Amino acid sequence: MPLLVLILSSIIKIVIIVHLLLIGVMAMIWSERRVSGWMQDRLGPNRVGPQGLLQPIADGLKFMFKEDLIPDHVDKPLYVLAPAMLLVPALVTVAVVPFGNAITLFGYEIPLQIADVNIGILYVLAITSLGVYGVVLGAWASNNKYSLLGGLRSSAQMISYELTLGLAIIGVLMLTSSLSLRTIAVEQGAYPWQWNFLIHFPAFLAFTTAMYAETNRLPFDLAEAEQELVAGYHTEYSSMKFAMFFMAEYMNMIVGSAVTVTLFLGGWHFFGLENVGGPVWSGLISFGIFFVKTAIFLFVFIWVRWTLPRFRYDQLMNFGWKFLLPVALTSIVVTGILWIATGSRLIVGIGNVIAAFIVVSIVAGLLVMNKTPEPAIQDSNRQITPSALDAIE
Amino acid sequence: MNPEQILFIFFGAISLIGAIAVISFRHPIYSALSLIVTFFAQAGLFVLLGAHFVAAVQVIVYAGAIMVLFLFVIMLLNLGTLSAQGAIGGKLKGFAIILGILLAAEGIYIAMNALNDTAVASAEAAAESVTTTTYDIGELLFTKYLLPFEVTSLILLAALIGVIVLVKREGQEEN
Numbered sequence: 001m002p003l004l005v006l007i008l009s010s011i012i013k014i015v016i017i018v019h020l021l022l023i024g025v026m027a028m029i030w031s032e033r034r035v036s037g038w039m040q041d042r043l044g045p046n047r048v049g050p051q052g053l054l055q056p057i058a059d060g061l062k063f064m065f066k067e068d069l070i071p072d073h074v075d076k077p078l079y080v081l082a083p084a085m086l087l088v089p090a091l092v093t094v095a096v097v098p099f100g101n102a103i104t105l106f107g108y109e110i111p112l113q114i115a116d117v118n119i120g121i122l123y124v125l126a127i128t129s130l131g132v133y134g135v136v137l138g139a140w141a142s143n144n145k146y147s148l149l150g151g152l153r154s155s156a157q158m159i160s161y162e163l164t165l166g167l168a169i170i171g172v173l174m175l176t177s178s179l180s181l182r183t184i185a186v187e188q189g190a191y192p193w194q195w196n197f198l199i200h201f202p203a204f205l206a207f208t209t210a211m212y213a214e215t216n217r218l219p220f221d222l223a224e225a226e227q228e229l230v231a232g233y234h235t236e237y238s239s240m241k242f243a244m245f246f247m248a249e250y251m252n253m254i255v256g257s258a259v260t261v262t263l264f265l266g267g268w269h270f271f272g273l274e275n276v277g278g279p280v281w282s283g284l285i286s287f288g289i290f291f292v293k294t295a296i297f298l299f300v301f302i303w304v305r306w307t308l309p310r311f312r313y314d315q316l317m318n319f320g321w322k323f324l325l326p327v328a329l330t331s332i333v334v335t336g337i338l339w340i341a342t343g344s345r346l347i348v349g350i351g352n353v354i355a356a357f358i359v360v361s362i363v364a365g366l367l368v369m370n371k372t373p374e375p376a377i378q379d380s381n382r383q384i385t386p387s388a389l390d391a392i393e
Numbered sequence: 394m395n396p397e398q399i400l401f402i403f404f405g406a407i408s409l410i411g412a413i414a415v416i417s418f419r420h421p422i423y424s425a426l427s428l429i430v431t432f433f434a435q436a437g438l439f440v441l442l443g444a445h446f447v448a449a450v451q452v453i454v455y456a457g458a459i460m461v462l463f464l465f466v467i468m469l470l471n472l473g474t475l476s477a478q479g480a481i482g483g484k485l486k487g488f489a490i491i492l493g494i495l496l497a498a499e500g501i502y503i504a505m506n507a508l509n510d511t512a513v514a515s516a517e518a519a520a521e522s523v524t525t526t527t528y529d530i531g532e533l534l535f536t537k538y539l540l541p542f543e544v545t546s547l548i549l550l551a552a553l554i555g556v557i558v559l560v561k562r563e564g565q566e567e568n
Contacts, residue, residue, distance in 0.1 A: 078422070119527065122449035129457025133429070136461070140422065140468055148468065155465050159458060166453075179527055 009110045017094055017114060025250040026056035032302050039306045066239035071142075074236060078141035083237070083244035086134025090251035093127045096120040097258045098182045099290050100268045103283030112268075112287055113182060120181035121173065124259055125166055128214060131252065132158040135216075135223060135233050138245070142236035150232025153313065154216065154223035160320040161213035161220075167328035168207035171200045171335035171352070172263055175345070181259070185267025190274050195266035199349045202356030203331040204264045206324045211260065213320070215252045217301060219308040222316060257297040258290075265293055322363050330359045401441055408434035421467045425460060432456045446527045 030045075030053060037044025045052040070076060100112030117123050132155050139151020175196075176184045188195050197204040213220040224232030234245045261267060268286035276285055311319065334355040338348045411431035418424045432455045439448035534542045 078426075117445070119445045119449045122446070122453065126449045126452035126457060129453055129461075132457075132461055133464075136464055136468070137422075137426075140464075152465065152468065155461055159461055162458070 005108055009108070010114065013110075013112075013114050014095075017099070018091065021091070021094060021251055021254060022247075024254045025247050026060070028250045028254065028298060029056045029059070029246075031299070032305075035299070035302045036306060039303075060243070063240050063243040068240065069238050071236055073143045075141040075143060078137050079236075080241075082134050082138030082141055083241045083248070084134075085137060086131055086248040087244050087251070089127045089130045089134075090248045090255065093124055093255045094251075094258070096123050096181055097255065098185050098262060098267060099258065100287030101283050104279035111182070112283060116180060116182045119179045121169060121179050121184070121259075121263070124181075125162075128165075128252070128256075129158075129162055131214075131248070134245075134248065138237070139233035142233070144236050146229040146231075147233050147235045150223045150225075150229045150235075154233060157213055157216075157220065157222065157316060157320075160317065161210040161324070164206050164210040164320065164324040164328045165214060167325070167332060168200075168203040168210065169263060171203045171331045172196050174332075174335055175199065175339060175348070181262050185262050185269070188266040188269055190266075190269045190271040192266070192271075195264065195269075197264040199345050200264070200331060200335065200352060201349065202327050202352050203335075206328045206331070207264070208260060209324060210320075211256045212301070212304065213316075215256055216249060217253065218305040219310050220316065221310060222313060225310060253298060253301055254294065257294045257301070260297060261290060261293045265297075318367075322367065323360060326359050326363060327356050330355045397441060401438070404434045404437035404441065407431075408438065422464065425463045425467060428463075429456050429460050432460070446530055 033055070034044040034046075034052065045055040048054040048058045070079060095114040096117050098111070098113040098116070102109045102111045104110070135154045135158075136151045139147040139154070142148075172184065173179060176187045178184060178187075184196075192198070212218075216223050221232075223229075224234065229235070234242055237245060268290040270289045273285055273289060274282075276282060331352050334351050335348055338344075338351045342348070408431050411427045411429075411434060414427035415424045415431065418427060432451060436448040436451045436456075439445075439451060
């Protein structure tokens with residue numbers, strides 16, 4: 001492929017993907033509010049445009065035309081920088097996500113991916129681990145107690161759950177023996193039982209849970225717990241800067257779902273739709289499959305939000321370190337041993353589930369045996385909530 | 394100048410500016426941020442050397458984890474702006490001067506060596522013969538460097554146990 005074609009196709013892909021991501025954010029905001037309304041048996045926004053579809057545009061215009069307020073007491077450079085530091089990692093992670101098979105145009109085969117880096121998944125982990133700076137710096141620069149508490153909670157939470165996020169995918173990497181996201185997607189077949197989520201079911205659950213924590217979504221949204229911290233780390237932000245925090249959150253959700261689909265849910269594969277259409281259509285169909293899978297996963301995000309209540313801070317830490325981390329570690333050991341010993345994906349899959357069940361039972365048993373009195377009861381007559389106390393300590 | 398050289402100068406300059414900013418800023422949070430910029434630029438330099446894995450690990454470990462903890466501690470202790478006397482002064486001054494001279498001597502020595510043509514040629518030859526993929530690093534770690542690798546993991550384990558012991562003792566005192 002000549003250099004010119006490579007550069008041109010890359011630029012076109014970047015423009016399309018970034019716009020899709022921005023439109024995706026708008027679609028997510030709309031569906032979040034409408035689905036929330038539907039789940040709570042109320043209407044949700046339905047006035048602007050058909051079915052309220054233009055509501056995100058109205059909101060966006062409002063954000064842009066609002067006065068760009070910078071409070072007096074903030075640390076100005078960091079206050080301005082923080083939303084950008086959250087938004088940029090969210091935008092650049094998508095570069096390595098393969099969102100479809102290849103399209104053949106004018107005799108050139110163009111893979112539907114901005115960059116196939118050979119350390120793809122490490123790149124994703126590296127960039128997502130930087131998202132925490134936006135939250136922490138925004139919180140600190142706001143010079144506000146609630147913001148700072150939110151930022152501290154968020155950084156502790158992200159560091160704890162990042163470990164699980166990284167360890168849970170090692171089983172997948174061992175069986176694929178590649179770090180490239182495209183290779184991982186190609187290795188999974190067309191049928192659901194060939195996808196990684198069945199072979200590494202406990203790791204899949206651990207990864208998904210950790211991803212919810214990394215994106216600060218309920219039940220892990222302690223960083224912006226409205227009842228305790230006003231709005232957490234973005235309390236002092238308004239107009240477009242506030243919008244940037246929200247766009248980054250939704251972009252993280254979209255990219256996280258796309259990465260999960262690539263790693264565990266077979267990427268763009270779906271049986272019966274493999275070789276439909278010509279060289280252009282098969283590529284577009286593969287993109288469509290990927291899109292639908294990501295959309296379903298995003299719907300689960302909203303679903304979980306209205307299903308599970310928020311964790312208390314100590315519950316969050318207990319869950320992350322005592323359940324998720326052991327499950328992820330066990331999946332590495334079991335996958336490695338069974339894969340070398342038998343070489344059968346079926347046995348690896350069954351072994352993983354049994355091992356995770358045993359580990360969770362042991363941990364739960366130990367916790368019940370060493371049960372200490374609930375901190376919430378001891379602190380019930382204090383003015384400050386136990387989770388805030390933990391965050392201060 | 395080829396693109397690689399331009400990128401090298403770009404990342405090298407950012408790395409140096411970041412490093413100078415670390416010691417120039419009076420506020421610890423800004424210093425920590427400058428250090429993150431330096432780590433990033435160094436990751437860029439690793440990519441230029443073809444060591445993609447090292448670059449990713451550099452960002453994950455240093456920029457993603459260690460510096461977050463640094464910021465966490467700075468915020469928890471609520472460290473204010475440091476005065477010039479507080480930063481470098483007292484007993485540490487002599488020590489700092491000695492270390493500075495040593496570092497400068499080291500830098501000059503390396504620069505003199507690098508200007509030597511044969512050294513450049515041999516470094517280029519070495520760089521061309523080695524392709525460092527993740528696979529290569531893994532194989533080297535588990536064959537040639539197995540003992541250092543295992544010793545490192547033992548040291549990490551000791552640190553881990555140390556942390557748990559320290560935390561446990563503190564908890565019992567509270568009770």
